[in-house]
Amino acid sequence: xxxxxxxxxxxxxxxxxxxxxxxxxxxxxxxxxxxxxxxxxxxxxxxxxxxxxxxxxxxxxxxxxxxxxxxxxxxxxxxxxxxxxxxxxxxxxxxxxxxxxxxxxxxxxxxxxxxxxxxxxxxxxxxxxxxxxxxxxxxxxxxxxxxxxxxxxxxxxxxxxxxxxxxxxxxxxxxxxxxxxxxxxxxxxxxxxx
Amino acid sequence: xxxxxxxxxxxxxxxxxxxxxxxxxxxxxxxxxxxxxxxxxxxxxxxxxxxxxxxxxxxxxxxxxxxxxxxxxxxxxxxxxxxxxxxxxxxxxxxxxxxxxxxxxxxxxxxxxxxxxxxxxxxxxxxxxxxxxxxxxxxxxxxxxxxxxxxxxxxxxxxxxxxxxxxxxxxxxxxxxxxxxxxxxxxxxxxxxx
Amino acid sequence: xxxxxxxxxxxxxxxxxxxxxxxxxxxxxxxxxxxxxxxxxxxxxxxxxxxxxxxxxxxxxxxxxxxxxxxxxxxxxxxxxxxxxxxxxxxxxxxxxxxxxxxxxxxxxxxxxxxxxxxxxxxxxxxxxxxxxxxxxxxxxxxxxxxxxxxxxxxxxxxxxxxxxxxxxxxxxxxxxxxxxxxxxxxxxxxxxx
Amino acid sequence: xxxxxxxxxxxxxxxxxxxxxxxxxxxxxxxxxxxxxxxxxxxxxxxxxxxxxxxxxxxxxxxxxxxxxxxxxxxxxxxxxxxxxxxxxxxxxxxxxxxxxxxxxxxxxxxxxxxxxxxxxxxxxxxxxxxxxxxxxxxxxxxxxxxxxxxxxxxxxxxxxxxxxxxxxxxxxxxxxxxxxxxxxxxxxxxxxx
DNA sequence: AATGAATGAGATTTCATTCAT
DNA sequence: GATGAATGAAATCTCATTCAT
Numbered sequence: 001x002x003x004x005x006x007x008x009x010x011x012x013x014x015x016x017x018x019x020x021x022x023x024x025x026x027x028x029x030x031x032x033x034x035x036x037x038x039x040x041x042x043x044x045x046x047x048x049x050x051x052x053x054x055x056x057x058x059x060x061x062x063x064x065x066x067x068x069x070x071x072x073x074x075x076x077x078x079x080x081x082x083x084x085x086x087x088x089x090x091x092x093x094x095x096x097x098x099x100x101x102x103x104x105x106x107x108x109x110x111x112x113x114x115x116x117x118x119x120x121x122x123x124x125x126x127x128x129x130x131x132x133x134x135x136x137x138x139x140x141x142x143x144x145x146x147x148x149x150x151x152x153x154x155x156x157x158x159x160x161x162x163x164x165x166x167x168x169x170x171x172x173x174x175x176x177x178x179x180x181x182x183x184x185x186x187x188x189x190x191x192x193x194x
Numbered sequence: 195x196x197x198x199x200x201x202x203x204x205x206x207x208x209x210x211x212x213x214x215x216x217x218x219x220x221x222x223x224x225x226x227x228x229x230x231x232x233x234x235x236x237x238x239x240x241x242x243x244x245x246x247x248x249x250x251x252x253x254x255x256x257x258x259x260x261x262x263x264x265x266x267x268x269x270x271x272x273x274x275x276x277x278x279x280x281x282x283x284x285x286x287x288x289x290x291x292x293x294x295x296x297x298x299x300x301x302x303x304x305x306x307x308x309x310x311x312x313x314x315x316x317x318x319x320x321x322x323x324x325x326x327x328x329x330x331x332x333x334x335x336x337x338x339x340x341x342x343x344x345x346x347x348x349x350x351x352x353x354x355x356x357x358x359x360x361x362x363x364x365x366x367x368x369x370x371x372x373x374x375x376x377x378x379x380x381x382x383x384x385x386x387x388x
Numbered sequence: 389x390x391x392x393x394x395x396x397x398x399x400x401x402x403x404x405x406x407x408x409x410x411x412x413x414x415x416x417x418x419x420x421x422x423x424x425x426x427x428x429x430x431x432x433x434x435x436x437x438x439x440x441x442x443x444x445x446x447x448x449x450x451x452x453x454x455x456x457x458x459x460x461x462x463x464x465x466x467x468x469x470x471x472x473x474x475x476x477x478x479x480x481x482x483x484x485x486x487x488x489x490x491x492x493x494x495x496x497x498x499x500x501x502x503x504x505x506x507x508x509x510x511x512x513x514x515x516x517x518x519x520x521x522x523x524x525x526x527x528x529x530x531x532x533x534x535x536x537x538x539x540x541x542x543x544x545x546x547x548x549x550x551x552x553x554x555x556x557x558x559x560x561x562x563x564x565x566x567x568x569x570x571x572x573x574x575x576x577x578x579x580x581x582x
Numbered sequence: 583x584x585x586x587x588x589x590x591x592x593x594x595x596x597x598x599x600x601x602x603x604x605x606x607x608x609x610x611x612x613x614x615x616x617x618x619x620x621x622x623x624x625x626x627x628x629x630x631x632x633x634x635x636x637x638x639x640x641x642x643x644x645x646x647x648x649x650x651x652x653x654x655x656x657x658x659x660x661x662x663x664x665x666x667x668x669x670x671x672x673x674x675x676x677x678x679x680x681x682x683x684x685x686x687x688x689x690x691x692x693x694x695x696x697x698x699x700x701x702x703x704x705x706x707x708x709x710x711x712x713x714x715x716x717x718x719x720x721x722x723x724x725x726x727x728x729x730x731x732x733x734x735x736x737x738x739x740x741x742x743x744x745x746x747x748x749x750x751x752x753x754x755x756x757x758x759x760x761x762x763x764x765x766x767x768x769x770x771x772x773x774x775x776x
Numbered sequence: 777a778a779t780g781a782a783t784g785a786g787a788t789t790t791c792a793t794t795c796a797t
Numbered sequence: 798g799a800t801g802a803a804t805g806a807a808a809t810c811t812c813a814t815t816c817a818t
Contacts, residue, residue: 005777024308030813031813039778041813042779103307113297114219114307116218117221154366155368156372158364159360159369159372161360163356163357166355166356172348172349175346179349220787225788234803234804235804239789244788244789414698417792419792422801429800430800430801431798431799433792434799438792502685502697504608539763540757540759540760543752543754543757543760543761546748546754558740560740562734566738586781613808613809622782622783623784624810625783627809632809633809782815786811786812787810788808788810790807790809792804792806793804795804796802797801
């Protein structure tokens with residue numbers, strides 16, 4: 001694969017992402033994507049098998065991007081408060097501003113939404129293991145702060161994701177702090193001294 | 195409007211709801227709905243202006259149903275723990291079991307999702323005030339338990355909704371308890387003696 | 389046929405005529421006609437075989453009305469100038485003001501227009517003889533004023549009709565006079581003293 | 583726009599014109615047009631926005647064709663008798679033989695007819711100025727032959743058009759001459775020596 | 777590699793007509 | 798006589814995908 005063709009691929013995904021951020025899957029036409037890239041419709045099909053293939057690849061790329069960023073934050077190995085704060089900041093600063101994520105928010109939460117069954121299935125299959133890996137890492141991370149605790153860590157992870165989605169969807173400037181004090185209130189009690 | 199026609203209307207909405215619970219808006223054909231009701235396609239159009247009209251009415255009816263149920267729980271005027279427990283139970287027992295809600299969950303959270311712009315706009319317009327009313331009632335309710343507190347009640351409402359969606363989407367049997375202990379841990383500190 | 393049913397029939401035709409005056413044949417729905425009459429759709433079918441039957445009967449009635457009026461004018465047996473003047477006045481005063489005629493003007497001229505073939509054929513069949521009768525009467529009338537003349541009286545009749553249509557469709561206040569002086573200029577030369 | 587696509591466009595318009603000449607607007611199906619052109623239905627929609635768009639373009643093209651031809655005749659700058667004779671010949675030889683014009687004849691006369699409101703409005707908007715331009719040219723032309731005359735030239739134009747329509751709709755072989763002698767009888771009186 | 781004209785299955789929607797009540 | 802719910806054939810229009818150039 002030449003440099004040129006790699007660049008073309010990326011360009012198509014980038015323009016497609018912008019369009020999917022604004023409209024329903026069915027409202028984005030392959031011809032719209034092609035037009036934005038100033039190529040012919042047929043060209044899109046040289047790089048992607050189908051419209052749903054294009055959508056799924058864009059989707060995975062986007063999720064992977066978030067997963068990577070979260071992982072980086074976890075990797076810093078700060079204390080719980082700082083780590084949560086960093087993640088919340090990340091969601092407020094990056095995810096909330098991204099129309100694509102605002103539209104597809106909740107993706108972490110087990111993808112469903114109003115997608116063609118074919119697309120939904122492809123996505124579920126594709127991102128399941130990636131999400132699961134992140135889940136395990138986060139659970140491990142949380143495990144560092146708790147011991148012999150009655151709280152279910154996997155539930156906690158899931159609720160955390162829900163709260164992240166809320167942060168990304170809300171326009172409130174204080175929601176981040178509210179979420180933090182909500183979570184840390186309870187968690188503090190069980191926190192180990194690291 | 196005759197009894198007969200009211201029944202037909204309800205029947206169509208009921209069958210449509212079942213189908214929308216299983217598939218993308220675009221995958222549900224008006225002819226599918228008609229077939230399920232054992233009537234001709236045209237009959238659906240006697241009762242609804244268009245497919246999107248049908249969808250929106252089903253959607254509003256469903257949301258209204260949840261809103262009513264939540265309102266009933268708030269009306270019991272129990273203490274905070276009991277009220278939250280009741281709401282969580284309701285979500286676990288009713289919403290989680292309902293494929294329609296699992297698919298369209300997050301509706302409370304400010305509707306977005308992957309819907310045709312026309313449908314999304316109709317829905318936003320239709321449910322905005324209803325949701326807002328409920329929000330105010332919940333905020334009032336929460337206000338009874340707190341005073342001079344730094345927590346933003348509207349944020350809290352929003353996070354609560356996020357958590358409810360998480361409960362509805364999760365299959366965990368313990369998530370309800372985890373959520374309760376998460377919230378009450380912090381809130382307890384600020385609770386007034388009622 | 390009872391009085392009651394005759395009145396109903398007339399009412400339906402009257403309302404249908406009003407609607408056909410405003411809209412395309414295909415834009416007028418049977419249900420519109422029924423609604424205007426405050427009866428059910430089925431009732432229209434008690435009085436007319438079909439929508440096209442209704443249209444054709446209204447059409448024939450309207451044409452017959454004009455034919456009768458023209459005949460009355462011819463019957464007065466005035467001189468040519470006065471007769472033409474009377475007919476022109478009639479077109480200006482009555483036909484021009486009637487939206488139905490303005491829309492379907494030119495009907496005398498051999499009906500064509502943009503009508504469903506079925507409707508067009510029914511109309512041609514129904515009005516042919518009536519129009520022909522009038523044509524003969526007018527030709528006879530004109531014949532009284534000319535003898536041994538090179539002008540073809542049937543052509544003259546046809547041109548006269550075209551001019552009537554023009555009067556009915558124009559909004560000009562002088563067109564009647566212009567038409568009269570145009571026609572009489574030539575005709576005067578050949579006029580017999582009656 | 584390639585040669586190929588220009589040819590396709592013309593082909594579709596040509597076949598559509600033939601069909602509209604034979605049937606009601608509503609009786610001509612887009613699929614009929616496509617079949618005649620031996621292309622798929624979708625292809626028609628590559629070249630025209632809608633069925634009504636196709637109709638209107640065909641209509642305008644046809645009117646423009648007549649307007650051009652009339653203009654050429656006026657441009658020869660012959661005397662009035664010769665010019666009228668040329669125009670009448672043109673209507674007898676060309677327009678009368680054309681089923682499309684026989685059906686839609688009277689278009690010059692202020693478009694009305696039995697058309698879907700949408701189509702009628704589009705047409706009125708589109709051809710109004712073109713017709714008006716021609717009207718002015720004809721009025722100017724007629725003005726050359728008259729001075730200080732009581733006849734309204736715009737009325738005369740309008741009656742002339744009505745007569746042309748009559749020529750186009752009649753099957754008489756003598757109507758042209760009858761019309762000519764009718765008109766020239768009066769006009770001769772007022773003609774200037776040019 | 778790139779094009780874009782052509783395809784054609786299939787969706788929503790309309791409405792004259794019927795018929796059980 | 799009157800009703801109006803139900804029908805269902807049929808029309809317009811869309812767009813992902815293909816393929817000859």
